[in-house]
Amino acid sequence: MSRLAAGVVLVTAREPGLDPDDPTAPLGEDVGMTATAFLSVSLDPPLVMVSLREGSRMDDLLAEQPLWAVSVLAESQRHIAGRFAMKGRISDRLLFEDIPYVRGAASGAPMVGGALATLECRTEQTVAAGDHTLVIARVLTASVPAGESGPLTYFRGRYRQLG
Numbered sequence: 001m002s003r004l005a006a007g008v009v010l011v012t013a014r015e016p017g018l019d020p021d022d023p024t025a026p027l028g029e030d031v032g033m034t035a036t037a038f039l040s041v042s043l044d045p046p047l048v049m050v051s052l053r054e055g056s057r058m059d060d061l062l063a064e065q066p067l068w069a070v071s072v073l074a075e076s077q078r079h080i081a082g083r084f085a086m087k088g089r090i091s092d093r094l095l096f097e098d099i100p101y102v103r104g105a106a107s108g109a110p111m112v113g114g115a116l117a118t119l120e121c122r123t124e125q126t127v128a129a130g131d132h133t134l135v136i137a138r139v140l141t142a143s144v145p146a147g148e149s150g151p152l153t154y155f156r157g158r159y160r161q162l163g
Helices: 057-064 075-085 090-095
Strands: 009-014 030-035 039-045 046-055 067-072 102-103 110-113 117-129 133-143 151-154 160-161
Touching: 009 075, 009 133, 030 046, 030 057, 030 090, 039 067, 039 090, 046 075, 046 117, 057 133, 067 110, 075 090, 075 151, 075 160, 090 133, 110 117
Parallel strands: none
Antiparallel strands: 009 030, 009 067, 039 046, 046 133, 067 117, 102 110, 117 133, 151 160
8 A cells, every 4th residue: 555645644632631621730731643644424414434543543532532633734735644653652732832833722622833724623523444444534623724734745665846
């Protein structure tokens, strides 16, 4: 499958706080994951799908948090893709520290500034598929910020630019 070029996205969600009813309880944390297995499933209704490694932090989080977001990364955002794809990485809180983002109104999840497009989603269905979980979600909001940058792609094990 390394010969199939894919777009690169950052999937994000807001982990719920330990006790939402207790204002002194620790707040939830933003979580992010680089994905290349992301696609449009339907236009009516608007549905998308992301494939998550079974048992990954994002897989576990989206099993309990139905609201999440996707930032379609631009070619200049390779560093973001690499940062959120690292194995044995530091806490997600530190990974978001110097990345410009806005918080989605519908999902509460971070959406990366300068992305080619951003989507907010609500999980509608999950499907176990081998060692992955396919998460199918309804698109709640979609935005295409101004700009004409090219997409970040992944091909033959490396991030690449078109052209």
